[in-house]
Amino acid sequence: MYSTGHHFEPPAPPLAPDRVTGLGVLMRLRRNAFSAFPARCFSAPAIKYRLGITDLILANTPDAMRHVLADHPDRFRRVRATGRVLGPLLGRGLAAAEGEAWRRQRRTLAPAFTPRTLPVLSQHIAACAEATCARIEASSDGSIDLLSAMQDLSLDIAARSMFSLETARFGPELRRLLVFYSATIGRPRASDFLLPSKLLTPTDVRRALFRRRWSRIISSVIAERRTTASPDTPRDMFDMLVDAYKDQDEGLLADEVSTMLFAGHETTGLTLFWACFLLANAPEWQDAVREEARACDVSPSTAGEALARLPLTRAVVEETLRLYPPAYMSARAVMDPHDLCGLPVRSGSLVLLPFCMLHRNPAFWASPSRFDPSRFLDAARPDRFTFLPFGAGPRVCIGAQLAIAESMLVLARLLRGNAIAMEHADPVQPIGSFSTRPSPVPVFKLRRGMPRAPVKSRRARSMTELGATAKGRSRSDGNADV
Template sequence: MSSNQNPVSVPLVSEPMGILASLAAARRNILSIIPNIAVTQPMVSGRTGKRWHMVMDPASIRRMLLENLENYPKSLVTKNLLKPAIGDSLFIAEGAHWRWQRRAAAPAFTHRNMLNLAPFMTAAAERSSERIAQAHPQPVDVAQDMVRATFDVISDVTFSGDGSFDGDAVHRGIDAYIAEAGKISLFDILGFPDWMPRPGRMFSGQSLKQMKHIADDAVDARRNRGPKDVPDLLDLLLEGEDSETKRRMNTAELRDNLLTFIVAGHETTALTLAWSLYLCGFDQDVQDRARAEAQSVLQGRAAEGADVENLPFIRMIADEALRLYPPAGMISRTAMAADTLCGREVRKGDTVIIPIYALHRNQVLWEDADAFRPDRFADRRAIERYAYLPFGGGPRICIGASFALQEAVIILATLLSRFRFTSVPGAEPKPVMILTLRPEGGVWLKAEPV
């Protein structure tokens, strides 16, 4: 690999686009509407039907996500897309309704509880390892395998092998929903009011109904049965209460939050793993170093929760994959009142976008921004807090971040200790974001047992 060659990236636009061109581009890949100058500037503004701003300046992002949080609620577009699937759960709720749910759910995600859930991750890593070994000598689509592995984990940690839970049906429902919901509607870009029906959103009623029904049954069955010896995520959420109001989640609230964790939890970690493996196939030197670390710690067994702190370089690879290919590559907010960001006027009603993909590749903030260099994360304190947002930031930072990173390190270390991954010529993945930043065409790698 020559040093001037970088891993795959999204071609950004050099000319401003009109509404129809923006819409066509957004339907194919929402990141392709980001102007090229976003990777060299702190802020870019324009108008496409509505006034919009893209913000890549860490201090202004801090203002949006922390200091002036109430002024920048999630955009209506985001809420309209996701509400049918996940209701008013943590991901969408605002204000007091968000705060009490967050307080009730937070104890489930303590470090101790995460370690208790690690055996599910180790088991999934073993099963993935077996599937990959069976495929040899044929190339394997690791993106697809990682979706399977992380879905195994999330259904095991939420329903710990309850026979009552039909994971495949939920998985199909989620996939059908994401495929449709992700297609940004022209109405949204034009800023039409919310009450106008959106074509293509009316569909998916059936798979959603079935998915919610399955989850409701599972929650009710658990309420009647009580917790297991080692509580899983559902047990922990059932026991969770808001420390201030003593409120607990009812079945519908629990279901919506569980579906949020299932939707958000498995796909984003699967993507982190798929891109990490792609990058290891791309740079064999990094892969050799990671394998040496994993083999010396694991000695042939699969990784466990207690190993994670002893696998710092594997963690750096996951961090760098999240920088280059953040699963949520763009977040948008609606300004509730006038504000100033980067010395520029933001008016009430303006759409304010944080294009995390461009932020993570901004040349002012990152040296050699498009290159794959895990060592950037050797000293995390050196990284500006709001320059790196794979899990968002401020009080709304992803509640499952430690869960996702623990899972990614366990699976990645297990696989790298057992296989050498090499890329398949002519089968480069294409980074495309509809709702999440996926490798279109899959990540095809040859996996040679070591």
């Protein structure tokens, strides 16, 4: 059975044995990245494995990740596995581009993700959240598959806010294809990392066939956007992309649309699911989030202003991203020989950056297995390179702040008038394959109309009380608090 309140420690799969080989690490990634890496990652800045004619390096510490992502990004390139796994979905889109093409695409998309656009996008987020939550609340018995609901909502938000589209016609098919891909041929294989790109495997052939189906539905999305837009429709990201890529082939435009829809569906939807899972098992934190949400207006007209008044909700989102980063790992290939935190690395070596291990390393996090949003509540925030759910350096996720804002507003709207609980107590563990998904997928129970009780009789403590208790407990654990 799960524990309750702010002492909740969610279950996690066992780590790989210390005797695991480099090939063993790569093979385990297909099953579950949360079980692919050994406990040695918690103590060694970097680990080197011999892998045939090359090496596999695990970069484990903040310094090692800073070296790869921020200090020397020019000494590394994306690995061939990125193209093999993400290429069928994203093609040449921003997330998969390299070199000058990536820089040009980044400059094109950057204006759509500046802080000044957040208030406008927040209106779309709040409107979609209101419609979805109203539909959930109208459920006959209150039972709900929150994973599907949150991913449907995230896809709807991405389509409306970026492309002024409704998802009623293409949403179900797009969702079905994404779920199929992530559960089957989207899982990384050892061959994705080791074999030359021109040497195709049976999985690569299946991915190529999937790519055709996926491209057809994205083309239909673009066609619908072009036929439904009117001269009075405000300009959105689609208009910006059309202007930027008017001299390019149509395929690049389609790849950028695909990238934005995929990111909105997969990463943010999973973050919202895991946040609901954690709060369902930590009722005191859930009550505190509800109290905070009731104190401000998260309707579309004021959603942008409400973000600053939801510090606990933001802390819950960030703690969720620590425990369950949708992008659980990144990978690079070494371009020239040099030292990485004192470890000589050869040209062509494969470097893995296991964010899922960094986020649970007891050297940098007090009681790292515990769900404790107070880590993100005060001024003593974690060091930048101990918390990397969106990566870092030049290739940091361009939509990071939008994803956090979306998660905050949806959680606030869902919880302000509802309580969520799980219908069963079967252990739900993270499966890191294509992204960080749950196994099994639990069913939640939604209870509506939670009364606002007098402050002294409320079960939830204030943010300050919860935070102080957690901080005192962390000190007693004898671990460094970050």
